[in-house]
Amino acid sequence: MSILLVGISHRSAPVAVLEKVAITDADRPKLIDRMLASSHISEAMIVSTCNRVEVYAVVDAFHGGLAEVGDLLTKHSGLPLPDLTKHAYVRYSEAAAEHLFAVASGLDSMVVGEQQVLSQIRGAYATADAQQAVGRTLHELAQHALRVGKRVHSETGIDRAGASVVSVALDRAKQVLGDLAGRTAVVVGAGAMGGLAVAHLSRAGIGRILVVNRTIARARRLAETAGSYGVESSALELSRLTEAMAAADVVVTCTGAVGAVVTLADTHRALADRDRVEFPATERPLVFCDLGLPRDVEHAVAGLPGVAVIDIETLQRDPAAGAAADDTAAARSIVADELAKYLAGQRMAEVTPTVAALRQRAAEVVEAELLRLDSRLPSLADPERDEVARTVRRVVDKLLHAPTVRVKQLASTPGGDSYAEALRELFELKPGAAQAVAAPMEISTLTGDLGLGLADDFTAGHLGEEGKSA
Numbered sequence: 376m377s378i379l380l381v382g383i384s385h386r387s388a389p390v391a392v393l394e395k396v397a398i399t400d401a402d403r404p405k406l407i408d409r410m411l412a413s414s415h416i417s418e419a420m421i422v423s424t425c426n427r428v429e430v431y432a433v434v435d436a437f438h439g440g441l442a443e444v445g446d447l448l449t450k451h452s453g454l455p456l457p458d459l460t461k462h463a464y465v466r467y468s469e470a471a472a473e474h475l476f477a478v479a480s481g482l483d484s485m486v487v488g489e490q491q492v493l494s495q496i497r498g499a500y501a502t503a504d505a506q507q508a509v510g511r512t513l514h515e516l517a518q519h520a521l522r523v524g525k526r527v528h529s530e531t532g533i534d535r536a537g538a539s540v541v542s543v544a545l546d547r548a549k550q551v552l553g554d555l556a557g558r559t560a561v562v563v564g565a566g567a568m569g570g571l572a573v574a575h576l577s578r579a580g581i582g583r584i585l586v587v588n589r590t591i592a593r594a595r596r597l598a599e600t601a602g603s604y605g606v607e608s609s610a611l612e613l614s615r616l617t618e619a620m621a622a623a624d625v626v627v628t629c630t631g632a633v634g635a636v637v638t639l640a641d642t643h644r645a646l647a648d649r650d651r652v653e654f655p656a657t658e659r660p661l662v663f664c665d666l667g668l669p670r671d672v673e674h675a676v677a678g679l680p681g682v683a684v685i686d687i688e689t690l691q692r693d694p695a696a697g698a699a700a701d702d703t704a705a706a707r708s709i710v711a712d713e714l715a716k717y718l719a720g721q722r723m724a725e726v727t728p729t730v731a732a733l734r735q736r737a738a739e740v741v742e743a744e745l746l747r748l749d750s751r752l753p754s755l756a757d758p759e760r761d762e763v764a765r766t767v768r769r770v771v772d773k774l775l776h777a778p779t780v781r782v783k784q785l786a787s788t789p790g791g792d793s794y795a796e797a798l799r800e801l802f803e804l805k806p807g808a809a810q811a812v813a814a815p816m817e818i819s820t821l822t823g824d825l826g827l828g829l830a831d832d833f834t835a836g837h838l839g840e841e842g843k844s845a
Contacts, residue, residue, distance in 0.1 A: 380471035382429035385631045388462035395452040398423040415439035418513045420503040479524035486567040488533035523713045531705040544664040556580035558624040565593040568629035577604035620645035627664045628671035635673040726786035729795040732804045
């Protein structure tokens with residue numbers, strides 16, 4: 376049995392696709408039940424956030440499990456299979472574990488280092504566990520992922536990474552505008568980065584914040600947060616973005632959209648309308664802090680007179696943002712270290728039934744020989760018989776000690792299952808009694824009818840690869 380992950384996230388799909396695939400708390404139990412009723416899935420867990428939907432399933436066959444999960448997501452989202460698979464990514468076995476560890480650490484979040492995803496994974500596990508959809512495999516995976524996330528946040532400054540990007544961007548904006556106190560800011564996007572922007576702008580003494588978002592309810596919630604800082608705030612739908620920009624001194628964009636949100640035409644109209652807004656404007660610069668990946672602001676906007684664009688590429692060259700890169704590198708190192716520990720533990724656990732079967736076989740042989748001794752020497756006194764039995768058992772235990780300890784050690788290394796296989800062959804152990812060690816996976820040739828991309832590199836080096844759509 377191996378772990379299969381099928382996911383769609385902000386790195387692989389536009390918002391429109393994510394909205395269709397989104398799984399609510401009410402949907403999750405029904406979808407888990409459907410997976411458990413399928414023929415290839417024995418355990419299931421769904422991690423669903425505003426930026427990702429990821430299905431983790433323990434499957435007995437890659438192709439069968441992939442087909443069942445793909446069918447589930449297709450029926451749930453209503454998307455044609457080609458549209459779904461175009462934006463999906465697949466991870467299998469070790470690669471699935473590595474991905475979840477990266478997610479739990481905040482490495483795969485839109486705001487690198489955000490901690491909310493830890494509680495979301497914990498909630499996903501709790502829901503699956505309540506439905507008895509979690510067995511040993513997913514239990515150990517989820518618990519280890521939560522430990523990895525906690526370790527990353529306690530041993531690195533990764534939770535400052537996203538905040539540092541916002542603060543550096545606003546420092547750059549101050550170089551153009553001067554003091555931000557009393558000015559008007561527009562925050563486009565109501566996700567985690569938008570929340571950080573609101574917090575930093577409020578601490579900078581901004582006079583008014585307009586939150587613009589595709590979903591007005593989320594815009595209102597973020598505007599209420601701004602109001603809790605004592606800042607005048609309003610929520611606007613995305614269709615009113617030009618109106619909002621006309622009133623702004625600084626615009627912070629962080630939507631995660633695939634295409635440009637702020638176009639050249641929008642900006643032209645906003646600049647033309649600046650004298651007709653609630654707060655009439657004299658000639659003043661308009662600064663865009665584009666924190667989106669891909670970029671939210673159309674490239675040509677930077678060429679307009681009186682407009683400055685500060686984007687991620689600019690910020691990456693700023694020394695103040697360099698610490699975030701160091702923290703991210705440290706977090707990746709921890710994930711790689713914990714992945715190695717997890718895999719070693721899994722391999723050792725897999726060989727345990729083989730060792731148990733070997734010891735059971737030895738015990739059976741000892742008991743058979745003792746019975747044979749009884750039949751040949753029926754007059755042997757009990758004390759002597761007991762001493763012979765203890766001696767025989769000690770001899771067997773000493774003979775088995777070194778190979779059983781060594782096979783457990785070797786099992787923790789890549790390819791270690793071959794030693795357990797040799798043990799089973801040499802001692803003629805029954806496959807049913809030692810069903811521990813799965814055959815090594817042949818990954819490179821796995822392609823399914825779904826046509827999903829499959830990671831075949833299980834090293835920490837591909838932690839950033841999830842943005843590649845399958």
